[in-house]
Amino acid sequence: MYGTIRIERNPSCKTKPGQEENLGFGRHFTDHMFIMDYEEGQGWHDPRIIPYGPLSHDPAAMVFHYGQAVFEGLKAFRTDKEDIVLFRPDQNAKRLNRSCERLSMPALDEEFVVHAIQSLVRLDAEWVPRKEGSSLYIRPFVMATEAGLGVRASSRYSFIIIMSPVGAYYEEGLQPVNILVEGHFARAVQGGTGNAKVAGNYAASLNAQAVAKENNCAQVLWLDAIEKKYLEEVGSMNVFFKINGEVVTPSLSGSILEGITRKSIIHLLNEWGIPVKEQKIAIDDIVAAYENGTLEEAFGTGTAAVVSPIGSLLWQGKSMVINQGNIGELVQRLYDTITDIQFGRTSDTHNWLVSC
């Protein structure tokens, strides 16, 4: 598919950040990147790995004007045996194609996408950090590159993969965060782009995020745009609640991104015999559970943090403290289980790992 990946090695590799440096998220980039072009009539072509460096685009390139761009995010982990593994990259390739379809962009061969990721990780393997909990974040993205101002699907695209070594999301172990329930701004609506990983969704979320910060909250919990009543996601994570021994998460309504962590967690809960339901969840249901003392745990889920315990929810000026602001038993178990799989500390019985 698309031919052999041509490799042009970087003659002047960067100094890697030190073991003890705080890596942060997406601030350092590795020595190489993958790139492949699309042109109408010709299809995807010229896959290559080249030195990481600036992209040059006409100022009329459509990505600058009409936001025709989608992306993915996944991680490579270094196991104790010094293997380097990816977590469910096939799922990211699949979702990338769903996102492309939503924005009228050409599909990519999913196996080739995984192959491209593997090839790039292999070349920059030394960039996969060794420090406890750290990993290599991988960012595949596709964007419209045709120069032209007519509002229509571009005839040219680039598919690019860049990579960044990242620290553990919680340097000191899991840490509950405060979350603001957002009643004004909307992230997405049925018929829109909320169920795709589309660039514009994230720009649209920045204002609400700023309001959260002002309220001493780490993120917002989005409500549905139509009735401003049903829970959707928390920041860029899916959201789960444990109420009276049962786990619930909002169903995929068309405006929610289908997280790969979400999917994996539902799988694990089923395996463990813990009841889990995908359903419509009204904010009033959460308030009621809080008030009658059955709201046991709440957490976000996503590639960056795996799970993120919610310490409190701020809604209509009132703060609902969950589990006395402590890390719940379930969220800890999920975190341990998934990170143990990712770092090869337990056997990968689900075949979720793919070697590089």
Place this chain on the structure above:
Amino acid sequence: MYGTIRIERNPSCKTKPGQEENLGFGRHFTDHMFIMDYEEGQGWHDPRIIPYGPLSHDPAAMVFHYGQAVFEGLKAFRTDKEDIVLFRPDQNAKRLNRSCERLSMPALDEEFVVHAIQSLVRLDAEWVPRKEGSSLYIRPFVMATEAGLGVRASSRYSFIIIMSPVGAYYEEGLQPVNILVEGHFARAVQGGTGNAKVAGNYAASLNAQAVAKENNCAQVLWLDAIEKKYLEEVGSMNVFFKINGEVVTPSLSGSILEGITRKSIIHLLNEWGIPVKEQKIAIDDIVAAYENGTLEEAFGTGTAAVVSPIGSLLWQGKSMVINQGNIGELVQRLYDTITDIQFGRTSDTHNWLVSC
């Protein structure tokens, strides 16, 4: 404000498209572009006009990943007296700032924006075409340029202006088009970004546009995302209807872009004593008016076409032909009036024109 605009002339100017060439829309670009940078702490700085040419950005530049980008569109016209004029550029500068605010981007001095446009048009004045109905399309845009993958507002931006000579939208005079009423996809929702000129809105609209084309329609008429009942916009234009002698247009509900052409048309109608109302308009109201024979005219309005008569509306498989598919009297009068002002064929009693 921001200091003097530094000018670096293009040593190798392009050949301009010939008088008889079909210019299309946004395909040719002039010899120069304006650019100014923003950095947190420093603010907007280094305004300059330089040769039109590629922009170089880190592959992690936020605009590629999170769609933090907004734009404007306006035109420069060459009058019979060889003056070059802009149509209400102050309104574009104002709307640009509203869009920036929605995406957590830094504001621009509005007078300076107009000054930058004027300076660029003056330098590339020979690019303003002379052919009947043609003009110079001006595209100011702002985008996030910081390299980093954290989802947050960028700390760096570029404000850029590029320009493109464009032909008359209707080479052969006004031409009614077929429009598909879109019942599935959503353009925008209250609390979202529909009332700002935000890059991602346009990528989100491409799928619906493709469905319109398949149905032999030029564009879609968007319904509100909540009830799928109320009219919003037609493609990238506002929409007006003349029903029983009265003109109606959807009110600014929070999900509709406030068009400058829309505003100008409401002003003219008021002046002419033609009743015009901004209100909620259900698609059922239009069907009812069609059925009882009072639906007299329908048209879109926007900078590109000024007005665009709607020949028919396709809704739930049925086509409603409007005014027997002919150009209505009102839409023709509006078109003539506005283009006469723009091309200096009538006096600019509203002070809508600004010279370059």
